[in-house]
Amino acid sequence: EKPSVIIVGAGVSGISAAVKLFENGIANLKIFEAEDRIGGRIHTVKFGDNFIDLGAQYCHGENVVYDTVKDLDLLEHAQLFSTPKMYYSNGSHLDNQLTQDLQKVVSSYDHDITRSKELSLGDAFLKKYNSTILEKYKNDPENFKLASDGLTFAHSTILMHEGAFHWSRPASGRHYKAVKGDQMMVWKQRGYDMILDVLLKRYPDPSLKIPIEEKLFLNKRVTKITWTGDKASVKLSDGTSHEADHVIFTPSVGVLTHDDLFEPVVPPRKQQAIKSMGFDGIIKLILYFPEKWWHDSDSTFFFLWDRKDLEGITKEFNEGPSKDGISWVSNLVALVKVPSNPHVLIGWVSGGLIPEMEKMSLDVVKKGSMFVIRKFLGRDYNVTEPGEVLWSDWHNNPNFRGTYSYEKNGYFEEEVHYQDHLAEPLTQGTTPVVLFAGEATHPTHYSTVHGAIESGRREADRIIALYP
Numbered sequence: 180e181k182p183s184v185i186i187v188g189a190g191v192s193g194i195s196a197a198v199k200l201f202e203n204g205i206a207n208l209k210i211f212e213a214e215d216r217i218g219g220r221i222h223t224v225k226f227g228d229n230f231i232d233l234g235a236q237y238c239h240g241e242n243v244v245y246d247t248v249k250d251l252d253l254l255e256h257a258q259l260f261s262t263p264k265m266y267y268s269n270g271s272h273l274d275n276q277l278t279q280d281l282q283k284v285v286s287s288y289d290h291d292i293t294r295s296k297e298l299s300l301g302d303a304f305l306k307k308y309n310s311t312i313l314e315k316y317k318n319d320p321e322n323f324k325l326a327s328d329g330l331t332f333a334h335s336t337i338l339m340h341e342g343a344f345h346w347s348r349p350a351s352g353r354h355y356k357a358v359k360g361d362q363m364m365v366w367k368q369r370g371y372d373m374i375l376d377v378l379l380k381r382y383p384d385p386s387l388k389i390p391i392e393e394k395l396f397l398n399k400r401v402t403k404i405t406w407t408g409d410k411a412s413v414k415l416s417d418g419t420s421h422e423a424d425h426v427i428f429t430p431s432v433g434v435l436t437h438d439d440l441f442e443p444v445v446p447p448r449k450q451q452a453i454k455s456m457g458f459d460g461i462i463k464l465i466l467y468f469p470e471k472w473w474h475d476s477d478s479t480f481f482f483l484w485d486r487k488d489l490e491g492i493t494k495e496f497n498e499g500p501s502k503d504g505i506s507w508v509s510n511l512v513a514l515v516k517v518p519s520n521p522h523v524l525i526g527w528v529s530g531g532l533i534p535e536m537e538k539m540s541l542d543v544v545k546k547g548s549m550f551v552i553r554k555f556l557g558r559d560y561n562v563t564e565p566g567e568v569l570w571s572d573w574h575n576n577p578n579f580r581g582t583y584s585y586e587k588n589g590y591f592e593e594e595v596h597y598q599d600h601l602a603e604p605l606t607q608g609t610t611p612v613v614l615f616a617g618e619a620t621h622p623t624h625y626s627t628v629h630g631a632i633e634s635g636r637r638e639a640d641r642i643i644a645l646y647p
């Protein structure tokens with residue numbers, strides 16, 4: 180007899196699990212999703228002349244996402260970061276050997292660093308930075324000053340990649356493995372939510388679509404999962420309870436850390452795995468410019484602050500939070516074009532002020548961002564006023580509490596994949612009762628959409644194998 184399954188969360192891992200179960204004849208399914216939409220950290224919204232992604236945006240290499248859509252002509256190479264322009268806070272365009280060296284060392288920040296349990300990513304990177312850039316320019320005072328200022332840029336950029344609040348938080352070691360191929364493919368139509376349509380077979384031929392609607396319950400927050408007993412019991416915030424033979428749990432590490440969802444609590448080994456994972460966040464700033472001010476040949480702008488300017492900015496702009504006298508605006512590190520949405524620029528914002536920054540009014544966001552953009556680019560460009568502005572709030576949303584997982588400093592060991600520990604099911608006897616999917620349960624592709632898809636399929640397979 181086929182089992183009943185409850186899936187907690189309709190992000191891409193939950194959807195992938197549901198599709199796989201359904202296609203293998205396990206159709207007694209319920210998916211409970213706390214938000215009013217599917218997709219989770221894939222969140223494509225109508226904006227400007229097209230769509231933009233508030234969450235995942237790039238397909239990193241020829242992974243399972245790529246394989247799923249490769250015959251549909253949906254992805255393209257973005258060429259965004261290949262020709263970035265770096266600007267200094269005095270308004271000058273920096274384009275010399277030093278800035279090239281700097282960009283190279285930052286973009287390959289996790290290569291050739293000392294990896295050890297004792298060393299954070301920040302410390303390991305500093306060692307590398309000291310022995311390369313600072314060493315090279317130590318007898319060249321003007322460039323040495325820029326090279327020292329480059330550290331703030333390096334910090335912000337690394338945080339953006341890691342999704343961490345400070346570079347002392349991630350480990351210097353990592354189990355992440357890049358998949359071969361172009362790391363920065365973008366969606367030609369709409370945005371990353373195209374993958375949901377393809378997975379659910381709503382695209383390209385909607386007559387083949389998987390009837391997920393009957394199984395999907397939106398605005399349903401799970402508040403307790405009781406996993407001892409013949410069946411698992413799932414309680415919702417609306418007061419109802421639901422039983423199933425198996426539960427697949429997909430919410431983020433942030434939710435797992437914050438909410439007390441399991442009765443009884445999960446075993447120590449899993450608690451330790453949760454503790455080993457960092458989950459902080461970044462912010463995406465989305466700006467629409469009715470009148471474009473950048474050149475067609477521009478793709479990405481990087482902002483490098485002069486230390487003196489940084490220390491003085493609150494005198495020029497003092498709205499919104501600051502830390503150690505330095506305003507939040509210093510955390511806007513890059514502006515990037517969106518190929519499919521030509522009047523839009525996306526700003527990348529990182530750092531420890533994110534929880535406070537997410538709460539700022541859009542008015543302050545807009546004023547602060549334009550202050551930075553004009554300060555850096557106003558000399559070379561006639562920067563126009565933006566129209567609509569969006570500002571993501573992943574960290575303060577209780578259904579996410581951050582953006583993507585990283586491996587925390589103090590826990591890293593080459594042979595230990597805490598992601599695998601997190602993925603271990605809660606069992607009754609030998610039967611897996613609660614199974615764990617989601618990006619953070621992938622041993623090498625955590626923090627990505629492709630990792631999330633593989634994890635959902637993996638847990639569906641675990642159930643399918645029990646009912647030959």
Ligand SMILES: Cc1cc2nc3c(=O)[nH]c(=O)nc-3n(C[C@H](O)[C@H](O)[C@H](O)COP(=O)(O)OP(=O)(O)OC[C@H]3O[C@@H](n4cnc5c(N)ncnc54)[C@H](O)[C@@H]3O)c2cc1C
Nearest residue numbers: 188190191192213219220234235236237401617618627628
């Ligand atoms: C800003 C940003 C940029 C990113 N950029 C990229 C990128 O360029 N490329 C890439 O590959 N990846 C990127 N990622 C990461 C990628 O989006 C995620 O790894 C992936 O989407 C995670 O999917 P998931 O199913 O594991 O989790 P989620 O998408 O978080 O799905 C879990 C679901 O569970 C729901 N939920 C939570 N708690 C409960 C509850 N108690 N009851 C019921 N439902 C609940 C949530 O609402 C959510 O829908 C980015 C993420 C963010 C936020």
